[in-house]
Amino acid sequence: MRDINKVSIAAMIAMAVVSFTNLFGIKAAGVSVIIGVVLFFVNKLMERRVYSGSGLDFEAIGSDIKKKSLWFWICLPIVMDAVSITLAKLYLPEYIEHVIGRAEVFVTFDKAALLLVQLAVLALGEEIAWRAFFQKQLVKVMSLAPVLFISSLLFALGHVAKGSFIVVAYDVFFVFVNSILYGIIFQRSNNAWISGISHFAANLFSIIVLVF
Numbered sequence: 001m002r003d004i005n006k007v008s009i010a011a012m013i014a015m016a017v018v019s020f021t022n023l024f025g026i027k028a029a030g031v032s033v034i035i036g037v038v039l040f041f042v043n044k045l046m047e048r049r050v051y052s053g054s055g056l057d058f059e060a061i062g063s064d065i066k067k068k069s070l071w072f073w074i075c076l077p078i079v080m081d082a083v084s085i086t087l088a089k090l091y092l093p094e095y096i097e098h099v100i101g102r103a104e105v106f107v108t109f110d111k112a113a114l115l116l117v118q119l120a121v122l123a124l125g126e127e128i129a130w131r132a133f134f135q136k137q138l139v140k141v142m143s144l145a146p147v148l149f150i151s152s153l154l155f156a157l158g159h160v161a162k163g164s165f166i167v168v169a170y171d172v173f174f175v176f177v178n179s180i181l182y183g184i185i186f187q188r189s190n191n192a193w194i195s196g197i198s199h200f201a202a203n204l205f206s207i208i209v210l211v212f
Helices: 006-024 030-047 058-065 068-091 094-103 112-138 144-157 165-189 192-211
Strands: none
Touching: 006 030, 006 112, 006 144, 030 112, 058 192, 068 094, 068 165, 068 192, 094 165, 094 192, 112 144, 112 165, 112 192, 144 165, 165 192
16 A cells, blocks of 8 residues: 655544534634645645545546446435435424534525535535545545544534534434545546535525525
8 A cells, every 4th residue: 555644643633633623612613624624735745746646636527427326325325315314304303503504604594605615615615625635645545435423423522512412423424424425526536626516505405405
């Protein structure tokens, strides 16, 4: 297996530590995304490589989208969001308000164009940080299954928001599941643009159903 450079190791540890801050009421988990995005591009500069095969290949979007085998995985997070919202409306209505409150910190609901831009930037940023950087680095020294579990657990913890234990646990569980799906999409495409498209679509679907 390939080695991870020391700078990347330090950044990954920092991302993990920052992800836990939400558990203590410190809303700093977004810093982990900034760290991951910055280190992704720092690594590209250090490696002096083109973006083809880097995990963020804009030119490969067209060919990746044409792969029918990917579409099941791309659409699955939307299905999971539909399941989580449907179950919540039936048995846990507090979840709806909880998710809207969590999302309001990052997006503006009253301006559609701005909302779309915000959702796109957030989705791509998280995919670059947690998939193109964190997952791609960690898979160098671990098999895929534990990498998906670790990265998704940290990603989910970064979405913890104040609320009742049951509501928060329910929310974090579905974030964790979708994170695993995004990780699979990234592993199959090696392209954060593709997992980002899935992430954006799932978030947009949830916002439309919950808010509009």
